[in-house]
Amino acid sequence: MxxxxxxxxxxxxxxxxxxxxxxxxxxxxSNDVHEYDSDQDTLYSDNSKCVGCRRCETLCPTGALKIRxxxxxxxxxxxxxxxxxxxxxxxxxxxxxxxxxxxxxxxxTVYWDHIxxxxxxVTNPSIDPLRExxxxxxxxxxxxxxxxxxxxxxxxxxxxxxxTNIKLKTKVPPQLDLSTPIMFSxxxxxxxxxxxCKSLAAAASEFGTYYNTxxxxxxxxxxxxxxxxxxxxxxxxxxxxxDYLNKGAAVEIKIGQGAKPGIxxxxxxxxxxxxxxxxxxxxxxxxxxxxxxxxxxYSIEDLAQLIYALKEATNWLKPxxxxxxxxxxxxxxxxxIVRAGADFVTIDGLRGGTGAAPQIxxxxxxxxxxxxxxxxxxxxxxxxxxxxxxxxxAGSIRSSADVIKAIALGADAVYIGTAALVAIGCHLCQKCxxxxxxxxxxxxxxxxxxxxxxxxxxxxxxxxxxxxxxxIKEMLGGAGINAIESLKSNREHLRGINLNDRELAVLGxxxxxEAW
Amino acid sequence: xxERHGDCKMKKIYIQEEYCIGCRLCEIYCQVKHxxxxxxxxxxKEEMIDILPRVLVEEIGYNSFAIQCRHCSDAPxxxxxxxxxxxxxxxxxxxTCDEDKCVGCWSCIMVCPYGVIRRNLSGKKxxxxxxxxxxxxxxxxxxxxxxxALKFMDKDAKEKNPVGTKTGRKNEK
Ligand code: SF4
Ligand code: SF4
Ligand code: SF4
Ligand code: SF4
Numbered sequence: 001m002x003x004x005x006x007x008x009x010x011x012x013x014x015x016x017x018x019x020x021x022x023x024x025x026x027x028x029x030s031n032d033v034h035e036y037d038s039d040q041d042t043l044y045s046d047n048s049k050c051v052g053c054r055r056c057e058t059l060c061p062t063g064a065l066k067i068r069x070x071x072x073x074x075x076x077x078x079x080x081x082x083x084x085x086x087x088x089x090x091x092x093x094x095x096x097x098x099x100x101x102x103x104x105x106x107x108x109t110v111y112w113d114h115i116x117x118x119x120x121x122v123t124n125p126s127i128d129p130l131r132e133x134x135x136x137x138x139x140x141x142x143x144x145x146x147x148x149x150x151x152x153x154x155x156x157x158x159x160x161x162x163x164t165n166i167k168l169k170t171k172v173p174p175q176l177d178l179s180t181p182i183m184f185s186x187x188x189x190x191x192x193x194x195x196x197c198k199s200l201a202a203a204a205s206e207f208g209t210y211y212n213t214x215x216x217x218x219x220x221x222x223x224x225x226x227x228x229x230x231x232x233x234x235x236x237x238x239x240x241x242x243d244y245l246n247k248g249a250a251v252e253i254k255i256g257q258g259a260k261p262g263i264x265x266x267x268x269x270x271x272x273x274x275x276x277x278x279x280x281x282x283x284x285x286x287x288x289x290x291x292x293x294x295x296x297x298y299s300i301e302d303l304a305q306l307i308y309a310l311k312e313a314t315n316w317l318k319p320x321x322x323x324x325x326x327x328x329x330x331x332x333x334x335x336x337i338v339r340a341g342a343d344f345v346t347i348d349g350l351r352g353g354t355g356a357a358p359q360i361x362x363x364x365x366x367x368x369x370x371x372x373x374x375x376x377x378x379x380x381x382x383x384x385x386x387x388x389x390x391x392x393x394a395g396s397i398r399s400s401a402d403v404i405k406a407i408a409l410g411a412d413a414v415y416i417g418t419a420a421l422v423a424i425g426c427h428l429c430q431k432c433x434x435x436x437x438x439x440x441x442x443x444x445x446x447x448x449x450x451x452x453x454x455x456x457x458x459x460x461x462x463x464x465x466x467x468x469x470x471x472i473k474e475m476l477g478g479a480g481i482n483a484i485e486s487l488k489s490n491r492e493h494l495r496g497i498n499l500n501d502r503e504l505a506v507l508g509x510x511x512x513x514e515a516w
Numbered sequence: 517x518x519e520r521h522g523d524c525k526m527k528k529i530y531i532q533e534e535y536c537i538g539c540r541l542c543e544i545y546c547q548v549k550h551x552x553x554x555x556x557x558x559x560x561k562e563e564m565i566d567i568l569p570r571v572l573v574e575e576i577g578y579n580s581f582a583i584q585c586r587h588c589s590d591a592p593x594x595x596x597x598x599x600x601x602x603x604x605x606x607x608x609x610x611x612t613c614d615e616d617k618c619v620g621c622w623s624c625i626m627v628c629p630y631g632v633i634r635r636n637l638s639g640k641k642x643x644x645x646x647x648x649x650x651x652x653x654x655x656x657x658x659x660x661x662x663x664x665a666l667k668f669m670d671k672d673a674k675e676k677n678p679v680g681t682k683t684g685r686k687n688e689k
Contacts, residue, residue, distance in 0.1 A: 017557075018557055020544075020556065020557060020560035020561065021560075022540070022544050022560070023540075024539050024540065024541060024544070027539055027540065028537075028539060059539060059541070059662060061541060061544055061545070061556060061660075062556055062557055440537075445578075446578045447538075447578035450534055450535050450536070450537055450578075451537045451663060453532070453535040453663045453665070455664065456663065456664055
């Protein structure tokens with residue numbers, strides 16, 4: 001066999017003075033990197049198999065292990081980077097499309113890091129969220145264009161207001177009620193383990209927010225969390241029937257995903273076993289192929305048909321939304337989706353995560369979420385239809401600051417996927433597509449899935465939601481705002497830094513230092 | 517030091533085998549706890565020969581669980597002990613082996629239904645078993661289990677919060 005030219009990305013250092021040959025690392029690595037030699041009472045490691053997930057380093061009881069990135073893999077070259085060379089070597093061996101997992105790791109501009117949030121000084125007072133009421137509750141769904149009231153005034157009464165009976169006449173369309181503007185994005189049972197789904201579902205229901213099934217159907221163990229479930233309908237329609245639709249609190253039609261716009265999905269037959277085949281409602285061992293397009297949607301009119309079919313199927317009781325990836329013409333596309341009757345539009349940006357995607361697509365297709373939200377919000381306002389749909393931003397929301405900036409740019413709420421997985425152990429090794437996730441997340445191997453105890457997972461996710469919500473309240477209070485509603489699309493609270501005029505114009509914000 | 521209770525209120529170690537990842541960190545920390553120095557690197561590099569883990573991780577395929585002495589209420593090892601070394605403390609309910617009295621006849625090993633007593637042959641032959649880390653708030657195996665597969669609680673708490681969460685939900689029947 002010809003020599004493979006790809007070089008190890010990582011170098012494993014084991015401090016012999018600390019290693020006690022306990023073999024924890026051997027047992028924890030699903031990539032068989034470490035090996036114990038009993039004759040020599042020594043451990044050996046095969047650098048070339050390591051994916052850099054740091055599982056062994058984290059569990060080693062003596063801190064004997066260090067996983068280091070090999071920066072000197074190849075001679076330094078700013079044009080032909082190590083990743084270009086490695087990819088070419090890998091492809092010269094495989095002849096195939098290079099797969100990867102999680103969101104893009106390329107150095108695309110992260111606009112969040114070029115946007116600064118405001119605070120109140122002198123002219124308007126700031127608010128202490130621990131002592132004064134602070135509302136971050138958010139509703140997702142179509143809002144009425146205007147409100148009509150029925151006012152019955154008791155004519156004889158002198159105290160006019162007291163004896164007035166006011167009733168809301170307008171029928172408010174169904175809404176999702178979020179205790180914090182953060183939800184868990186679509187991650188299917190199949191792409192992640194059932195223990196991950198359980199953790200997400202339990203945390204969402206405990207905190208009063210929502211998680212999303214992704215395109216994998218709804219496992220029966222999750223039925224108890226139905227009130228906090230957004231059920232997805234994607235191009236493969238796996239696991240979709242009228243019961244599934246009615247189990248969820250909302251329905252999301254998935255057209256695209258930020259990590260792979262225009263690309264379908266493929267769960268190989270070997271992975272479609274027992275529970276997964278039941279949940280997806282397909283025979284065991286068959287490939288679960290999600291086509292790139294929905295084969296019944298070739299226009300906004302077709303999309304409208306599906307939206308109304310789903311509303312009909314759920315008795316008009318649930319919001320029906322549409323998820324698209326952020327692409328170049330996202331503003332008119334979103335406008336079309338809103339006009340097609342969607343109650344919410346989810347936009348997933350360039351840096352959004354995935355369980356498996358062609359690397360070339362993930363890193364090169366789509367636009368950053370910050371620009372997409374700003375332009376969609378702007379366009380919907382111009383057209384006077386912003387009230388008809390909520391906007392959910394997704395695609396690499398890394399902190400509460402990103403959440404607050406997304407909302408100030410025009411989103412109603414955000415979806416977090418990667419951040420949620422990181423909270424339960426993901427180390428972003430990007431090997432999700434191999435099914436060997438050492439953290440027990442992106443895998444169905446029973447030896448690995450039990451590494452995530454859903455009790456711990458739920459606790460960690462709840463803590464994350466709690467921490468971010470507190471920080472959001474702090475930031476709102478600092479800016480003198482007492483309700484998240486007042487921040488929506490309030491771009492006066494944002495300033496750009498190190499951005500050019502075009503970028504500022506698209507984001508609709510002033511540069512730092514510019515005042516009104 | 518934790519409170520001492522009669523047997524029914526006694527806190528014991530329970531295992532959630534579906535979350536045991538077979539890392540054996542429980543065994544390792546048990547060994548450290550019962551070493552002279554109590555320092556992990558020193559214990560393993562210099563005292564290793566003397567210390568046996570008193571918790572045992574059993575593995576078949578991908579199933580694994582850690583088992584240690586159940587501190588049975590009608591402990592057969594206490595009955596079987598010919599020298600009076602194996603005793604069940606009336607206050608704490610903890611079954612311990614007095615190493616000075618133990619004569620290494622292995623009668624206890626023959627009768628233990630869980631197979632959790634091991635032969636310590638490093639010096640004078642003695643029976644080695646879990647002492648529930650009586651001087652610790654929480655036994656070290658429980659403290660150091662990275663996936664909370666081991667829980668230390670009394671029977672009431674166990675029934676209230678049944679071991680073996682199937683849904684990740686608290687207090688679900
Ligand atoms: S886990 Fe750490 S101490 Fe144990 S064998 Fe591996 S490197 Fe050595
Ligand atoms: S793949 Fe992960 S567990 Fe295995 S050696 Fe590398 S960092 Fe450690
Ligand atoms: S989910 Fe698992 S495989 Fe995927 S990046 Fe995270 S740790 Fe790696
Ligand atoms: S430390 Fe916990 S997870 Fe590891 S082997 Fe022991 S009981 Fe199992």
